[in-house]
Amino acid sequence: xxxxxxxxxxxxxxxxxxxxxxxxxxxxxxxxxxxxxxxxxxxxxxxxxxxxxxxxxxxxxxxxxxxxxxxxxxxxxxxxxxxxxxxxxxxxxxxxxxxxxxxxxxxxxxxxxxxxxxxxxxxxxxxxxxxxxxxxxxxxxxxxxxxxxxxxxxxxxxxxxxxxxx
Amino acid sequence: xxxxxxxxxxxxxxxxxxxxxxxxxxxxxxxxxxxxxxxxxxxxxxxxxxxxxxxxxxxxxxxxxxxxxxxxxxxxxxxxxxxxxxxxxxxxxxxxxxxxxxx
Numbered sequence: 001x002x003x004x005x006x007x008x009x010x011x012x013x014x015x016x017x018x019x020x021x022x023x024x025x026x027x028x029x030x031x032x033x034x035x036x037x038x039x040x041x042x043x044x045x046x047x048x049x050x051x052x053x054x055x056x057x058x059x060x061x062x063x064x065x066x067x068x069x070x071x072x073x074x075x076x077x078x079x080x081x082x083x084x085x086x087x088x089x090x091x092x093x094x095x096x097x098x099x100x101x102x103x104x105x106x107x108x109x110x111x112x113x114x115x116x117x118x119x120x121x122x123x124x125x126x127x128x129x130x131x132x133x134x135x136x137x138x139x140x141x142x143x144x145x146x147x148x149x150x151x152x153x154x155x156x157x158x159x160x161x162x163x164x165x166x
Numbered sequence: 167x168x169x170x171x172x173x174x175x176x177x178x179x180x181x182x183x184x185x186x187x188x189x190x191x192x193x194x195x196x197x198x199x200x201x202x203x204x205x206x207x208x209x210x211x212x213x214x215x216x217x218x219x220x221x222x223x224x225x226x227x228x229x230x231x232x233x234x235x236x237x238x239x240x241x242x243x244x245x246x247x248x249x250x251x252x253x254x255x256x257x258x259x260x261x262x263x264x265x266x267x268x269x
Contacts, residue, residue, distance in 0.1 A: 035254070104229045106231055113241070117245060119245070
């Protein structure tokens, strides 16, 4: 890094989807930030709320239908009709979680705890909470507050801050 | 790469200040490197450093999650010991390479 480059001070990450890859991209980036001494604020909205909802957070899936990146083990294309068969998506998701565990990537609840242990903050979107009829009690303890988008932007101020939408 | 005298010993450091040879390490060298980053090492710090050196020598990949489960300290404690770089700074003071881990 040259002397003119100002290091990143804060990242604000917004997650609006519930698939394993969207949620983990968010968690890895947030945790990676606090590990580097960068402030991190994470905002979960719409289906992303699954990642912080006690009932859903351990049951995240990756899409086996409409996912062109999906391959069979060994690299052959994964036919869309196969992804539609009951149980296939659950099986693929379980396989992904097993592979992540082998790389020491924690489950979602533990990952949230790691982020807050480093000073990161986790928020839920008020509008989406109202839409899905969720209350603060439905959310994991590591969620610090339910915020409007305006309140989240207030927390996103300051020099060398980036907002990332996963 | 630069040669530097730390705690009466000539050691090799890379551009980011990490020892290039973990055999150059001693408790005194660690204390001096940590001091430059504004951290005074305590027994708890050394426990973490010894743990990292042991795991690195055994070829095991390191993560804060693993240190958090070592029984020495939890992840919150690790952040308190090494503010702003729980794995980066601890590895630097332990005389092992900068970790290539994303978690």
